[in-house]
Amino acid sequence: MQLQNQRRPAWWLDARRRGAFEARAIAAFGLVLGLGGGLAVGLGMALVVLPMTAAGAGASGSANRFDAIIIDAGHGGKDEGAKGRGGLVEKDLVLDVSKRLARRLRKRGLEVHLTRSDDTFVPLEERTSRANDARGDLFISIHANASHSDQPRGIETYFVSLEASDAGARRIAEIENQALGQSGAAAVAADPFVALLGDMIATDHMDDSSAFAKLAQAELRDVGKVPSRGVKQAPFVVLMGVQMPAALIEIGFMSNSRDVGELLTDAYRDQISGALARAVFAFQKRYDARRGIAASH
Numbered sequence: 001m002q003l004q005n006q007r008r009p010a011w012w013l014d015a016r017r018r019g020a021f022e023a024r025a026i027a028a029f030g031l032v033l034g035l036g037g038g039l040a041v042g043l044g045m046a047l048v049v050l051p052m053t054a055a056g057a058g059a060s061g062s063a064n065r066f067d068a069i070i071i072d073a074g075h076g077g078k079d080e081g082a083k084g085r086g087g088l089v090e091k092d093l094v095l096d097v098s099k100r101l102a103r104r105l106r107k108r109g110l111e112v113h114l115t116r117s118d119d120t121f122v123p124l125e126e127r128t129s130r131a132n133d134a135r136g137d138l139f140i141s142i143h144a145n146a147s148h149s150d151q152p153r154g155i156e157t158y159f160v161s162l163e164a165s166d167a168g169a170r171r172i173a174e175i176e177n178q179a180l181g182q183s184g185a186a187a188v189a190a191d192p193f194v195a196l197l198g199d200m201i202a203t204d205h206m207d208d209s210s211a212f213a214k215l216a217q218a219e220l221r222d223v224g225k226v227p228s229r230g231v232k233q234a235p236f237v238v239l240m241g242v243q244m245p246a247a248l249i250e251i252g253f254m255s256n257s258r259d260v261g262e263l264l265t266d267a268y269r270d271q272i273s274g275a276l277a278r279a280v281f282a283f284q285k286r287y288d289a290r291r292g293i294a295a296s297h
């Protein structure tokens with residue numbers, strides 16, 4: 001296991017504390033060694049995996065009802081995010097919308113964890129480990145977009161993939177991943193092992209993440225004040241690390257005066273949080289139904 005630890009950045013180890021993940025990581029590592037020619041070593045590792053997988057499956061409690069949501073307000077503290085017209089700063093905007101959403105979800109009896117509840121800097125890896133420790137059933141990261149041009153506007157929802165769905169999506173992920181710091185971001189980009197792990201996690205929750213992203217975007221589109229830019233995919237580090245369905249919402253462009261005009265108002269922030277809450281309730285229904293749990297509402 002020595003070699004495995006050396007291959008993995010410290011933050012990545014930190015973000016992974018649950019048995020199921022460890023078992024699968026070791027399985028993948030065994031596979032990588034096997035493919036590399038050390039088949040005997042690979043098989044040896046695979047044997048270690050079996051009991052851990054069983055323990056991991058029990059600990060993850062897959063039959064549990066949907067009841068815990070992690071809301072991740074992007075940026076914070078020294079990381080201000082995008083700056084918009086009218087003095088609007090992304091870190092403040094997304095914290096406000098996150099709190100509005102949290103209030104709505106708690107009113108319906110859901111357990112809500114915020115990765116930050118004030119203006120503090122929380123590294124991306126800390127966000128993922130907080131989410132995983134809280135054993136959330138859904139992770140929602142809230143951000144606002146920005147462009148060099150003042151023309152682009154609209155609201156879009158992302159779920160994670162290693163390949164961005166288009167150049168714009170890739171650029172957004174690069175911007176949002178900057179909070180990881182230069183060295184961390186470079187390490188992630190350069191490390192095929194991390195890429196493999198990220199891919200495994202993303203695939204694990206891909207269907208659910210995609211389903212939630214579609215529900216969220218449909219509700220946000222129906223608000224009707226800011227145009228819909230659709231559901232997209234990109235390699236967001238904050239989404240790659242979480243062991244639960246996850247989506248990232250860009251609630252409008254800080255660089256567009258019409259979007260900012262809406263984002264500055266209480267009414268629009270309420271409508272966005274209402275739309276996201278409806279998407280969560282719809283997702284909750286689907287999630288519980290798929291596990292044979294009757295709706296509690």
Ligand SMILES: [Zn+2]
Nearest residue numbers: 074081143144
């Ligand atoms: Zn952001």
